[in-house]
Amino acid sequence: xxxxxxxxxxxxxxxxxxxxxxxxxxxxxxxxxxxxxxxxxxxxxxxxxxxxxxxxxxxxxxxxxxxxxxxxxxxxxxxxxxxxxxxxxxxxxxxxxxxxxxxxxxxxxxxxxxxxxxxxxxxxxxxxxxxxxxxxxxxxxxxxxxxxxxxxxxxxxxxxxxxxxxxxxxxxxxxxxxxxxxxxxxxxxxxxxxxxxxxxxxxxxxxxxxxxxxxxxxxxxxxxxxxxxxxxxxxxxxxxxxxxxxxxxxxxxxxxxxxxxxxxxxxxxxxxxxxxxxxxxxxxxxxxxxxxxxxxxxxxxxxxxxxxxxxxxxxxxxxxxxxxxxxxxxxxxxxxxxxxxxxxxxxxxxxxxxxxxxxxxxxxxxxxxxxxxxxxxxxxxxxxxxxxxxxxxxxxxxxxxxxxxxxxxxxxxxxxxxxxxxxxxxxxxxxxxxxxxxxxxxxxxxxxxxxxxxxxxxxxxxxxxxxxxxxxxxxxxxxxxxxxxxxxxxxxxxxxxxxxxxxxxxxxxxxxxxxxxxxxxxxxxxxxxxxxxxxxxxxxxxxxxxxxxxxxxxxxxxxxxxxxxxxxxxxxxxxxxxxxxxx
Amino acid sequence: xxxxxxxxxxxxxxxxxxxxxxxxxxxxxxxxxxxxxxxxxxxxxxxxxxxxxxxxxxxxxxxxxxxxxxxxxxxxxxxxxxxxxxxxxxxxxxxxxxxxxxxxxxxxxxxxxxxxxxxxxxxxxxxxxxxxxxxxxxxxxxxxxxxxxxxxxxxxxxxxxxxxxxxxxxxxxxxxxxxxxxxxxxxxxxxxxxxxxxxxxxxxxxxxxxxxxxxxxxxxxxxxxxxxxxxxxxxxxxxxxxxxxxxxxxxxxxxxxxxxxxxxxxxxxxxxxxxxxxxxx
Numbered sequence: 001x002x003x004x005x006x007x008x009x010x011x012x013x014x015x016x017x018x019x020x021x022x023x024x025x026x027x028x029x030x031x032x033x034x035x036x037x038x039x040x041x042x043x044x045x046x047x048x049x050x051x052x053x054x055x056x057x058x059x060x061x062x063x064x065x066x067x068x069x070x071x072x073x074x075x076x077x078x079x080x081x082x083x084x085x086x087x088x089x090x091x092x093x094x095x096x097x098x099x100x101x102x103x104x105x106x107x108x109x110x111x112x113x114x115x116x117x118x119x120x121x122x123x124x125x126x127x128x129x130x131x132x133x134x135x136x137x138x139x140x141x142x143x144x145x146x147x148x149x150x151x152x153x154x155x156x157x158x159x160x161x162x163x164x165x166x167x168x169x170x171x172x173x174x175x176x177x178x179x180x181x182x183x184x185x186x187x188x189x190x191x192x193x194x195x196x197x198x199x200x201x202x203x204x205x206x207x208x209x210x211x212x213x214x215x216x217x218x219x220x221x222x223x224x225x226x227x228x229x230x231x232x233x234x235x236x237x238x239x240x241x242x243x244x245x246x247x248x249x250x251x252x253x254x255x256x257x258x259x260x261x262x263x264x265x266x267x268x269x270x271x272x273x274x275x276x277x278x279x280x281x282x283x284x285x286x287x288x289x290x291x292x293x294x295x296x297x298x299x300x301x302x303x304x305x306x307x308x309x310x311x312x313x314x315x316x317x318x319x320x321x322x323x324x325x326x327x328x329x330x331x332x333x334x335x336x337x338x339x340x341x342x343x344x345x346x347x348x349x350x351x352x353x354x355x356x357x358x359x360x361x362x363x364x365x366x367x368x369x370x371x372x373x374x375x376x377x378x379x380x381x382x383x384x385x386x387x388x389x390x391x392x393x394x395x396x397x398x399x400x401x402x403x404x405x406x407x408x409x410x411x412x413x414x415x416x417x418x419x420x421x422x423x424x425x426x427x428x429x430x431x432x433x434x435x436x437x438x439x440x441x442x443x444x445x446x447x448x449x450x451x452x453x454x455x456x457x458x459x460x461x462x463x464x465x466x467x468x469x470x471x472x473x474x475x476x477x478x479x480x481x482x483x484x485x486x487x488x489x490x491x492x493x494x495x496x497x498x499x500x501x502x503x504x505x506x507x508x509x510x511x512x513x514x515x516x517x518x519x520x521x522x523x524x525x526x527x528x529x530x531x532x533x534x535x536x537x538x539x540x541x542x543x544x545x546x547x548x549x550x551x552x553x554x555x556x557x558x559x560x561x562x563x564x565x566x567x568x569x570x571x572x573x574x575x576x577x578x579x580x581x582x583x
Numbered sequence: 584x585x586x587x588x589x590x591x592x593x594x595x596x597x598x599x600x601x602x603x604x605x606x607x608x609x610x611x612x613x614x615x616x617x618x619x620x621x622x623x624x625x626x627x628x629x630x631x632x633x634x635x636x637x638x639x640x641x642x643x644x645x646x647x648x649x650x651x652x653x654x655x656x657x658x659x660x661x662x663x664x665x666x667x668x669x670x671x672x673x674x675x676x677x678x679x680x681x682x683x684x685x686x687x688x689x690x691x692x693x694x695x696x697x698x699x700x701x702x703x704x705x706x707x708x709x710x711x712x713x714x715x716x717x718x719x720x721x722x723x724x725x726x727x728x729x730x731x732x733x734x735x736x737x738x739x740x741x742x743x744x745x746x747x748x749x750x751x752x753x754x755x756x757x758x759x760x761x762x763x764x765x766x767x768x769x770x771x772x773x774x775x776x777x778x779x780x781x782x783x784x785x786x787x788x789x790x791x792x793x794x795x796x797x798x799x800x801x802x803x804x805x806x807x808x809x810x811x812x813x814x815x816x817x818x819x820x821x822x823x824x825x826x827x828x829x830x831x832x833x834x835x836x837x838x839x840x841x842x843x844x845x846x847x848x849x850x851x852x853x854x855x856x857x858x859x860x861x862x863x864x
Contacts, residue, residue: 322758341762349764362755366777379764426759 003028003199009061011044018044019223031200033214037445041223042203046171051078083113087162091174093154097146103157104142110164133160150534152183173203180307180472182531185516189529207250208518212525219243232522249446250520251475257498261299267433267466268296273328275314286538288314289490301467303477303484309535311490312470316436350380353427357439359419363411369422370407376430396429417448436468453480475517486510489546496571506573508551511583599853603846614662623653625660626811634829646831657813658836664814665795672794673787675733680740685771688748702738714806728807732794751775780858788851792844815840
């Protein structure tokens with residue numbers, strides 16, 4: 001008998017069905033992946049199992065847990081179930097933890113609910129659990145507040161709180177989506193480790209994660225079951241077209257770099273750019289970016305890659321003039337440009353455009369799509385009449401593959417992919433020479449991500465657009481970047497062409513980033529845990545090479561001496577041992 | 584479609600806005616027309632006719648007060664004063680408060696520090712002292728109350744708008760506009776202000792009752808509206824003194840005051856929903 005057995009589950013809000021006739025099961029000790037794109041009803045299904053759907057949801061069908069019907073069960077029974085038998089890990093650990101209570105205390109409360117009344121015993125079990133999920137120095141973390149922990153550490157605490165009650169089933173809803181790839185690999189390894197004691201229902205849109213960590217897959221689309229089966233079979237011979245589409249859309253590390261750009265004009269040049277932020281008491285400067293260079297040709301894509309805190313956003317924003325530079329020079333088409341964006345010539349501002357990560361946040365919620373896209377024209381082509389303006393807007397919309405019917409919508413009425421296309425249309429309408437994409441596809445589903453990347457490549461081929469693409473994920477930039485720049489704690493780690501970075505990485509950090517990428521292949525799933533710990537904070541940078549505390553190859557010299565960036569073969573790399581290491 | 588027509592079309596879709604707005608309009612019309620229609624004068628005392636319960640047949644729809652003056656005409660006068668106070672208070676806090684707060688919040692840095700310290704200084708000035716100071720410098724007059732109320736009200740608004748602007752300023756759509764090259768005034772008008780509408784409207788509806796109460800407080804101290812002129816707050820105050828023998832003197836202006844305050848609140852709620860584009864289906 002299955003531990004969890006969902007039969008003909010339907011969830012509807014008013015007249016909208018979000019889940020229709022969904023049936024699947026999870027056996028004890030089994031790990032099942034529930035896969036689908038955003039809006040497919042994955043999270044709704046999980047909430048239905050936990051009895052946490054809002055009252056406005058109409059639920060029918062049956063959910064059996066260990067043989068008992070829990071759909072529509074009284075709140076008391078559900079409470080017991082949630083407290084003792086089903087654990088849940090949410091996507092965003094920041095919102096799931098109480099910011100005003102030390103994390104250890106939050107875990108202790110769970111044990112008290114479990115009938116453990118002895119405070120000391122509870123503390124010890126909490127500490128033991130924190131240790132098991134890999135929190136360094138559990139005694140200290142016990143008293144820490146959520147904001148004092150990093151994102152990865154918070155997610156570990158969440159997993160600890162789900163496990164401390166020793167549940168039979170753990171439901172993890174996109175547990176790594178908000179995390180860096182390296183931390184993601186750590187969390188997935190942790191989930192793998194705890195698999196011995198609990199069944200796992202892993203909900204995700206990322207097939208790369210699923211490939212290495214689930215025995216069986218349930219693929220859903222628009223709230224309906226598409227396909228179900230063992231992971232290996234589904235990857236090798238998917239029956240449903242939608243499964244095929246999901247597998248194809250997952251970013252991979254193999255594949256080719258794009259052909260080199262035709263023209264060789266240097267459009268954007270940055271020299272020894274440094275960015276510092278003053279600490280709150282302004283006694284000390286925090287160096288977010290140190291001496292970074294960038295040369296960008298017309299028609300070229302340069303990817304800037306690193307974990308959060310690597311300074312990739314600060315660097316690019318300094319080049320754009322959105323944050324002040326402490327030192328360095330920036331030139332556009334040979335002309336020096338400096339100072340904040342507001343002080344720059346209007347032509348330069350037209351030629352440098354930015355697309356943000358969060359498409360919804362970068363569009364004014366109070367304006368209609370037409371006015372959003374037309375806004376750059378009011379600055380850069382003020383003489384244009386209403387007719388001419390509409391023509392340009394419609395043209396831009398067509399370039400990004402959107403229908404004119406969307407012009408009258410507000411941003412909240414768009415899907416994530418549509419909103420990002422609108423943001424790109426706004427950037428492209430003035431025909432810029434350089435487009436900077438700051439994690440522009442990180443928030444999007446696999447298939448939508450591919451469409452957006454394809455769109456950017458087409459633009460590049462037709463108009464010679466130069467692109468700077470910021471990402472924390474090497475796999476995402478694989479297919480589009482001519483050159484890749486890997487940053488670590490504000491400094492260059494490695495800069496090389498696509499073939500160099502992906503074929504012959506020379507910096508241990510690049511290697512670790514590549515290893516951490518989960519590959520949608522159950523036989524060689526990637527997502528290897530080759531990098532422990534997390535990036536140090538710029539408030540307290542390690543001496544010598546900033547990477548040495550996490551580096552497997554660190555020697556005495558790395559601890560003492562900062563490695564300068566130098567040329568090894570065709571790769572610029574900042575590692576003392578770049579020549580000798582076989583990575 | 585012009586902006587006014589568009590707003591009107593939107594307002595018509597909301598029952599709350601139409602009903603509460605309609606009641607307020609009706610009260611306002613009555614307050615303007617009432618004194619013209621009524622045969623009585625607001626300051627004619629009639630000592631043969633004091634504290635008379637509402638008797639429409641005798642021409643005193645709302646009865647008379649302890650000096651025999653017709654309460655209907657006096658109440659309507661009071662409503663007029665209340666409305667003027669409400670309008671002036673909201674306009675002052677809207678115009679000065681929003682522009683001041685949005686500028687301070689958006690420009691930031693030293694400008695923000697200086698502007699907000701000025702607000703703090705005004706806050707720290709004792710209100711009554713401020714009013715007495717005004718009375719000493721200028722002749723006592725009706726306008727003075729509005730100056731005093733307005734001077735107090737825009738401070739809160741400026742603080743709230745500044746806080747909201749500070750967070751809006753960091754939002755990506757504002758950064759996007761900056762990068763495009765949109766000028767600062769245009770960013771404030773086009774990107775900041777529309778996103779402030781929700782909170783501003785709610786705050787204005789809180790300001791109006793507050794202003795009305797401040798006015799009656801001032802009148803009570805003898806610093807505001809002077810006899811024989813009157814306001815709703817003052818009428819309620821008079822009514823409490825006669826509450827046992829002549830309950831209508833309290834109930835009628837009191838009910839009107841409550842109705843006006845409630846309607847303003849509902850109107851504010853409804854307007855906030857209407858101006859929130861995110862609620863557009």
